[in-house]
Structure formats: C-alpha cells, structure tokens
Amino acid sequence: MKENLKEKVYQGIYDDVTNGIYKQNDILTESRLIEQYNVSKSPVREALIELCKDGILKNIPRMGYQVMPVTLKEVIDILELRADIETSGLRKAYPIINEKQLKILDQIASKHVLDQDRIVSKNWSRNYEFHSYLYSLNGNVYGHNILMQIIKQSSRYVSQYFQSAWSKKCESDGRNHKDIVTALVNRDIERACQALETDILAVKEEILSLHSWSL
Template structure:
C-alpha cells in the first residue's frame, strides 16, 4: 500500500473531524488554523480543502474560510429513498446468480457488524462494507461507487443532526436484519430478502431519532 501524501493526510483528517462532529455544520475552517494544527505548508492544506469543496463537503467563502455544508433531515430522507431503489433493484437483478461463496463473505461482514463496539464510526464502516458487498453481487462497479458516495454523505448527515443520540444506541441490535437478509437469499425467498433489506434501511434511518 502506497504511503499517503500530505494532501491525503489532511483530507482524511478534516473529513474524519466532520464525521466525529469536531467540525460542525456551518462552522468555518481556515487554512491558517490547519497550518497551525498540522505544521504543513499552505499548498497541501489548500489542495485538501479544494478537494473537499469539489465533493460538496465544504464551501469556499472568499476572505473568510471554508464552511462545513449543512445537511438536513430532508437530505437524509432523499438519500435513504435513493438507497432503497438502488439496493433492492440490484438484489432483484442478481438474486438467482448469488453463490454460497459470496454469501459466506457476507456472513463474515455481518459478524463484524454485530461486534460489540462503542465506536459508532467503526460500526458505520462495517455496515457500509456489508451493504456495498451485497450490492457488488450485481457486478456493477459504478453502482457500488455511487452507494459508497451516498453512504459517506449519510454519515456526515447523521453526525451533524443526530450525533448525541446516535452515539448511544445499541449498535449490535441495530444490525438484526443482516442475517435475515442472508437467510432469505439462501432459501431462495426473494420477496422476503427484499422485505428485510427495506426494513434494515428504514430501521437505520430512524434509529437515531
């Protein structure tokens, strides 16, 4: 694995600080503050902030700094609706071709989701890995990239709107539908698998409220 350059280090650090609510919605981040924080030159700092602007995470406000873009409950609902269409649609397309080897890999990811951890960010990564792996059974790399982008944005939205509540719910219990989805696939019960997938998405959408 190649070593990260300075821009990538700053990019990841700022993004993780937004995920953890260290930087909150509408907060202004300045190049000067990051130069002082990391001890790097202005160039990699600016490159990282510019990249985050291009991805819709930050907004450049001239002579002021970079504002953390706020996401709303309506944004969350739209993203969950998008995921519902994408994930259930792909499962229908590939259902008859799913192999036991693929299901065993999903079993491993599901077990990680049930891991007893108080780290909500770690749990989110496990959950994201499971859903992307499930979607990948359809063999569409573009769809997987879009789901990853959507889930990253959802992560930011939950952090902004629900962090205090969301960080205290029962993490392993929240993943109860993963095994039900896999059991239904093994038993060739398509509509049940779709039902449990929808319930999983709906459950995660309301678990922080």
C-alpha cells in the same frame, strides 16, 4: 507523498465532521489545520478544495471554510434513493449468488455485530463494507461506483443531522445484516429485500419519530 498528505488531511476532516468534532456551520481555517496536521499549506489547501467540491465545506472569503449544514429533506431523500437502488441490485444479484459469496457476506455481517467499537466513522465503515459487497454481487460495476458515493454521502448526512438536531450519535449495529444473509441462505428474496430496506430506512423512521416526539 504530496497526494498522501492531501488524503490524510481530507480523511481527517471528513471523519471529524462525521464524528461531530466539527459541527454544522463551524468555520475551519487553513492556519488551524496546518498546525493540527503538521503539514505545509499546499496539502491542506488541496484537501479543502476537494471537500468543497464534495459539498462538505463551503469557502467563505476572508473567514475560512464553513461545515455545510444538512437538512431533513436531504437525509430522507438520500436514504430513500439508497433503498431503491440497493433492493433493485439485490433482486438482480439473487439468481447468481453462490454459497461462497453467502459465506463472505455472513462473515462481514458477523464482524459488524461482534465489534463493540462505537466510533461513528468506523461504525459507518463496517456498514459500508457490507452494503458494498452485497451490491457488488449483481456485477454492475458502474452502479456499484455510484452507490458507494451515495452511501458515503448518506453516512455523513445522517451523522451530521443527528448530532446537530439532537446532539446524539446514530449507529448501525448490523443486526439487520444478519437477517438479510439468513433470508438469502433460505432462498427468500422477498424477505431479504424487506430486511435490506428496513436496514437502510431504520434511520429515517428514527428521525421521524424524534420529530414527532419533539412537536
């Protein structure tokens, strides 16, 4: 029960950071969170400690917990790392992907395109589902666990950065996912990898274009 309360507080704060409810450098306090979640001090404190370990918050003595800022370099670096890892994983999976797996992948991609819910955290959750399943097809459990951590971090980085720099939301509508599935169905691994890289790095290109426009 105590663990569930900690997870509830952790996820709630995480989603509020991703959705822009809490801005970069905002200060959160234990008392405010205890009141907000209607729980005791213990699960709130444990959640805050975990959020600090994950680099989402920073403990500032006698003040509270600061929402950590995200830099342009951090966003670009993590997106480029994702592109490298995921395209490599897809190439390894390609020879062993079967028709049943392609149907599941297509169902996930279609669900993302048709769903009109544009809450950022839910949008990234759909994106996470597609990329998680796609990478899992290569059978590397260790690599999959690492990638899931990277994707979770990249979604927060991107959302925070966009809302801080341009006060806008950054979403993925899933169209590139359908392109990836179509290429795999057609047995075109090069096109599939190109579509996957485009999907991951589209945010990078948008960020760079916005920087160019603002200069």
